[in-house]
Amino acid sequence: MDDEQAKIDLYTLLQRCRQVDPGIKPAHLAQLTQCVGSGVNVLDHARRLKDVEIRRRLCLFGQELSARAVSDPDGVLDWATEEITAIASDTVRAGDIMPLSDVLRATLDRLEQRQKARLSGACVGVPTGLQRLDAITGGWRGGQLIVLAGRPAMGKSAVMLYFARAAAASGVPVCIFSLEMPNDQLAGRMLVGGSDVSAGAFRVGNIDTDGWYKLEQTRSALSALPVYLNDRAGISMTTIRSQCRAMQRRGRCGMVVIDYLQLLDTSTGNRTSTREREVAEASRAAKLLAKE
Incomplete structure (x- = not known):
């Protein structure tokens, strides 16, 4: 049927099969479709x-x-x-060990791409949204682990959301794992940050007509961005890694944001393990995820 470019579904296949065996049942064909494994994995x-x-x-x-x-x-x-x-x-997998000549060629190719981007005024890596920071760092790069640190109530989450929005606006899909705030609170902060509406007015619901117009405009712009949120509390790096791999297979993961590191589930069952070791292990797992 495929060679004849015929439409193939359960009904048309049943009619074709009955030309050979009139006694064939639809349930038999339906059962056969469940026996075929997907080739995705x-x-x-x-x-x-x-x-x-x-x-x-x-x-x-x-x-x-x-x-x-x-x-x-x-x-x-x-x-x-x-x-x-x-x-x-x-x-030993193919690609694990590479000759220096191939690595040097790839390194110079990437250098040429960075030079072209610089001459055209574009950001070399993933834009941070801050032109001065882009000029210093060249933007975020694949394989990097970036730690945004500061004392409490210094605006780390606000800056994180700004970075995530800038990356998504450049076409890079961003997966945000928020262990501190629920999804609606994250979305609210993104709306406030992009609309210039007062955070206090947004919190208590004191929004005038002009404010509603700005929020609707911001909602429309944010909805078009490839940003995906997960607010599950106490999530582990193992779970984050599996979800990121699944999203990456669908082309929906180019940058991962975790807010924040100390809230990750780092329990190991080892009673002698210290908090410092647990956080260090979470950092190590995050770096391996970035490199992968």
Whole structure:
């Protein structure tokens, strides 16, 4: 049917099949469609199979090593070295180790792109929204972990939302994980920040007609931005990583914002672990997420 460019659905397929077998039932075809796995995650499935194969080879290696240690103690060391080297060589993924020449070529290509962006007056990386900061840093870059630090009530969350809005306005999808504020409060702060409406008036609902007009204009502009919010409390870096990977597969994650680091679930079950170690581990996990 596909070769004939015919429309394919359950009904048309049933009619075609009944030309061959009049007794075929619609329920049978419907059941067959549920037996076909999706190809969306085929790479993850392949990596899983590879991992299982490596572990199976290690198990067989251990069994044979035990037998050879008894029957051939003189030659077992040479054999074991060759076997474990062969297994280890298969675990090295293509792209993990690259020749310096390829890295240098890619580095100069990126330098050329940065120079073109600078000559055209554009930001080299993801715009921060602050021209002076862009001139100093070149904007945010992929793989970076940026820590925005300050004392309480200094405006860290406000600056974070400004950075997120600037990045989204440049076309970079932003995922915001807010462990401190709910989504509606975040959205309210974005509305206030973009409309020049008084935060106090917004908080108590004292908005005049002009204020409502500004808020509606800001809402329309913000709604077009690729910004995605998650206000789940006590979320862990493992959960954030899995959600970011899922969003990235759909093209919806180019920048991740976590507000804020100390509220992450860093419980490890280790009673001797200190708070400093837990925060350091969360920072490490965030850096690995950025690099990935």
